[in-house]
Amino acid sequence: MLLISAIPAFRDNYIWALHEPASTTQAVVLVDPGEAEPILTWLTANQAVPVAVLITHHHGDHTGAVGTLAEHWNFPIYGPRKESIAGITHPVEEGDVVRIEELGLAFDVLETPGHTLGHVCYYGDGKLFSGDTLFSCGCGRLFEGTAAQMHASLNRLAQLPPETQVYCAHEYTLPNIGFAQEVEPDNADLALYYQSAKTMRRNRCPTLPSNMAQELACNPFLRCHLPGLNAAMTAYTGHTLHSAVEVFAALRRWKDDY
Numbered sequence: 001m002l003l004i005s006a007i008p009a010f011r012d013n014y015i016w017a018l019h020e021p022a023s024t025t026q027a028v029v030l031v032d033p034g035e036a037e038p039i040l041t042w043l044t045a046n047q048a049v050p051v052a053v054l055i056t057h058h059h060g061d062h063t064g065a066v067g068t069l070a071e072h073w074n075f076p077i078y079g080p081r082k083e084s085i086a087g088i089t090h091p092v093e094e095g096d097v098v099r100i101e102e103l104g105l106a107f108d109v110l111e112t113p114g115h116t117l118g119h120v121c122y123y124g125d126g127k128l129f130s131g132d133t134l135f136s137c138g139c140g141r142l143f144e145g146t147a148a149q150m151h152a153s154l155n156r157l158a159q160l161p162p163e164t165q166v167y168c169a170h171e172y173t174l175p176n177i178g179f180a181q182e183v184e185p186d187n188a189d190l191a192l193y194y195q196s197a198k199t200m201r202r203n204r205c206p207t208l209p210s211n212m213a214q215e216l217a218c219n220p221f222l223r224c225h226l227p228g229l230n231a232a233m234t235a236y237t238g239h240t241l242h243s244a245v246e247v248f249a250a251l252r253r254w255k256d257d258y
Helices: 036-045 066-072 147-158 173-183 188-202 212-218 227-237 244-257
Strands: 003-009 013-019 026-031 048-054 077-080 090-092 097-100 105-111 120-124 127-131 165-168
Touching (some): 003 036, 013 165, 036 048, 048 066, 048 097, 105 147, 147 212, 173 227, 173 244, 188 212, 227 244
Parallel strands (some): 026 048, 048 077, 127 165
Antiparallel strands (some): 013 026, 097 105, 105 120, 120 127
């Protein structure tokens, strides 16, 4: 049985650790290892040995521990071919499959430009590791890509099965829900999600993983094609928006200033 543990890092990052129930020495896959100290502490506490690293994009809070880990262990480090990331041993791109034999896992590589131009996500075993492309009730800022690119990337992820578990890299859920409720104040699914997320955080539990069905019901960045979102953003901007991409771009600008 696969377990996925959240290793908190920095202020609000999660480094995801994929592993099996405790054994004498267990293999672990690390996703977006940004900070070495909490990883090393977790590995020691769990008698775990990294057998692979998956990186979604080049930002330092997703890659900062790669050098330290490589000093201690020898394992493949997968990351986007279209970005320059020190330490990558296995560059990956659209259509590649990452196989982790030690855990019997296989992940499809999905190119999702927008947050950065080379950003990739990993999808397999009913799980999506979305980095900074898709957050619960939100999406990443457009540091390098365009609104059209990010909108297309999110639309692609929205086509995954509704039961897909979404493991993003930041604990942004509660503030994201707050913004989403400004956009869709009458969304009953958002009201329910707010209560459950608030309870989880009060109990110091991650709000993640989310799932794609919940995101389709609550995440405004996945709902830009809906008439209600168009109406909300038309009211906010004061002018007619003619496409879902225009709605998305306006929504992203509003979130940036929120």
